[in-house]
Amino acid sequence: MAAYNKPTVEISEVQAVLRKHFRSDVTAITPLEGGNISAVFSFACLDQEYIIKFCDLTGSFETEKLISNLLSSQGVPFARCMELGKFKSMNYLISEKIAGRILNDFSYEQQQRMLPEVVQILTRMNQVKSETTKGYGTINASGDGTYSSWREHIIATFAEEQADSFWEGWHSLFETSCLEKDVFDECYNRLLAYATYNEPHRFFIHGDFHQYNILSDGQRITGIIDSNGKYGDFLIDLATLDWHIKTHLKLDVVQIYQDYQQEIGMDIPNFKERFMGATYYNGLIGLRFYAKMGWNDAYYELRDELLSLR
The missing domain is CATH 3.90.1200.10 (Aminoglycoside phosphotransferase (APH), C-terminal lobe)
Structure with a gap:
């Protein structure tokens, strides 16, 4: 069995996805280190910072959105999820970026x-x-x-x-x-x-x-x-x-x-x-x-x- 490689996503592809969800200009799209399963980027829109993650595994992120709602609604400082969708063969999740x-x-x-x-x-x-x-x-x-x-x-x-x-x-x-x-x-x-x-x-x-x-x-x-x-x-x-x-x-x-x-x-x-x-x-x-x-x-x-x- 070959080692798993997380998906490769280009900045232009991130921009294409974000245009579906943000009317204002998105800036500072930056790939982030870490994450063994997902390709992760940060970006900004109207002085707010966000995260977008891409994963090609079946069923990625549906549960994460549910867990986000469960934890953030009960006072646990967990990133709140905003949007969930598909792009090509990948799933993606957009969430608020926690400072730090x-x-x-x-x-x-x-x-x-x-x-x-x-x-x-x-x-x-x-x-x-x-x-x-x-x-x-x-x-x-x-x-x-x-x-x-x-x-x-x-x-x-x-x-x-x-x-x-x-x-x-x-x-x-x-x-x-x-x-x-x-x-x-x-x-x-x-x-x-x-x-x-x-x-x-x-x-x-x-x-x-x-x-x-x-x-x-x-x-x-x-x-x-x-x-x-x-x-x-x-x-x-x-x-x-x-x-x-x-x-x-x-x-x-x-x-x-x-x-x-x-x-x-x-x-x-x-x-x-x-x-x-x-x-x-x-x-x-x-x-x-x-x-x-x-x-x-x-x-x-x-x-x-x-x-x-x-």
Whole structure:
């Protein structure tokens, strides 16, 4: 399986799309770094800044627009979506641009100072109300989780058959990439064992919560972007943040998180077991993704960490 390449979009093509939605002149169209799935540009119109993203994967962005409405309507600083459409073989999404730069751009001291605020926003986001929805796992365009249980979501996530998706034919990675089947199977079995502790819990999960999807002005957190939304145990998001913070900053975000939960009187039963289940879940997704993208060093680092867990 070849590494995935996000679509190539020319400035002239961006201009053609934006003319459909903006009557006034659009200026400062600028390609942005980052984003492994989408081609992303910023632009301005009448002194307001926006983002447009292009993706050629089926069903791109419908759920993101729904999640944007859910989070922004309940006080979570998430980019509000404006327009959704198709251009050639791609989907595109136009949203407001949140001021600031990704958290990872700032110094160690600045990130360390802002981590308590990151934890507070994470807690607020995980507790948003979505009583009219049902299901677990990946949020679909109707706002429901795709599966009837968390375990069913896990099994579907790592099933061999993944037709018409980013992971179609992914088992070929065992032959064509650094992905090792014995390692994957061992971690998958550990995941299923710990998932028993995660299964009873259903909350909103961002799904990709780390420094590259958190924006700041250097003093405070200005917003959150790029959710891969799911319903399940909110410790999935903490495990994601923990992996990135440990890797880049060597800071104990789990302790900061637990201190805040104690401060607000929030009890988290079976924390250790649920966190292990969350770590293996994220870890398996990470191993497979790093292998597909050809990021061998990241793969081996994560592999060694997962195998060392007990």
